[in-house]
């Protein structure tokens with residue numbers, strides 16, 4: 305859809321955001337000695353500035369910024385041009401603005417449906433009604449040919465939690481069947497109901513590959529996934545994107561999901577009861593259960609090479625001793641491109657997701673460029689590609705950092721801004737995981753606002769955007785989401801926000817509209833800006849909370 309109508313008309317309340325949110329008290333300025341300067345610079349972050357970047361990046365001209373498309377190239381060109389205009393230095397290899405990211409697209413077709421045999425009985429399963437199967441390796445084909453099915457509980461090996469679902473069993477050549485999510489009954493283990501990385505299917509598939517398995521099946525249940533089986537079914541047959549497969553890193557021939565009904569049937573064939581198996585697994589440290597079921601399945605894969613890039617700009621630090629250290633802000637610029645039409649619209653504009661995040665990042669760059677002197681440490685503005693394809697751009701950066709990874713001090717990530725109006729709160733995903741929590745809490749308090757912990761910890765949002773790629777290499781990372789405590793017509797605004805996610809998330813209708821308002825995004829972006837500047841000016845580097853799952857990686 306096009307936006308022919310200008311929508312920059314002043315909205316009530318839009319102009320007062322700055323006046324009310326920029327009163328930083330002197331006590332908090334001790335480390336930088338420049339809170340007054342930074343609050344002046346933060347005034348560059350306005351609703352109009354944010355909207356202007358969103359208007360271009362989410363326009364139909366960019367065709368949804370799909371990976372490896374013309375829209376991808378245009379978005380990169382815009383980001384680099386804006387960064388250059390603000391006086392940032394190119395942060396890519398050899399003085400360029402881009403870090404090339406090679407991407408491989410794999411489309412899998414089931415050529416022999418999933419079948420299982422046990423106890424003289426057999427069953428055949430249909431894709432995508434009962435199961436889905438995609439490649440976990442770049443090989444042209446993968447098959448199971450009667451491989452044995454083994455139930456492995458949650459499929460988690462977590463020494464620091466004294467939890468091991470594998471118990472040293474040799475699983476070479478087997479197909480694993482595991483439960484989704486992580487244990488949540490004991491508040492002392494796996495952070496209770498909060499989903500950790502151990503609960504993500506990506507971890508489980510990686511662990512299965514390390515164990516020598518040739519395939520693995522996640523048992524889908526709506527509560528454990530946080531979404532219905534249709535979401536899994538919808539992804540069946542779609543192209544999946546990967547970074548080049550590294551030599552020596554084990555791969556899994558087939559990554560599969562099945563419905564709960566199919567899982568029950570699979571267990572029955574071996575004379576087992578799924579509920580009993582699950583109950584046993586909750587106790588932890590139970591040996592895997594070979595189910596006495598032989599599995600058949602074959603898939604065929606089509607592989608294609610694509611090219612994209614991350615865009616990087618640097619604001620060099622002003623302190624000679626500290627300028628080699630970096631504070632990183634990330635925002636992904638990719639979205640889903642052109643796809644299945646909905647209401648005669650085939651362009652998935654990705655306006656909230658994540659044209660707004662790029663706008664926030666560019667606005668922060670604009671404010672930061674006005675600081676005199678620049679922050680002591682360097683700031684790295686990193687617009688990453690292929691987030692929607694599995695955080696590939698940020699993962700590639702984390703594997704191939706442009707500076708020594710020990711010098712990457714912290715990462716702040718923006719993925720979606722508030723378009724519904726001003727709030728008294730802002731949500732911190734990964735609350736309590738690192739010293740960044742206290743920093744952000746203090747800044748929010750100076751704004752006269754509150755920092756709230758993740759409102760749906762079971763969704764595992766900490767593992768679902770680009771900050772996670774940094775956490776995985778040990779860099780303390782933080783991610784903020786829009787608050788819910790609206791000043792203006794709170795019930796109404798909350799409903800609008802909730803329905804935006806339900807109706808427009810990852811749909812062609814995530815596009816700029818005239819009811820959008822950026823006055824709520826301004827204080828959120830200013831908060832992020834302050835986090836960045838103060839981390840860059842602080843005497844000490846941020847740290848993980850002792851005992852956090854990522855602490856050992858630092």
Ligand SMILES: [Zn+2]
Pocket residue numbers: 636657658691719720
């Ligand atoms: Zn996103």
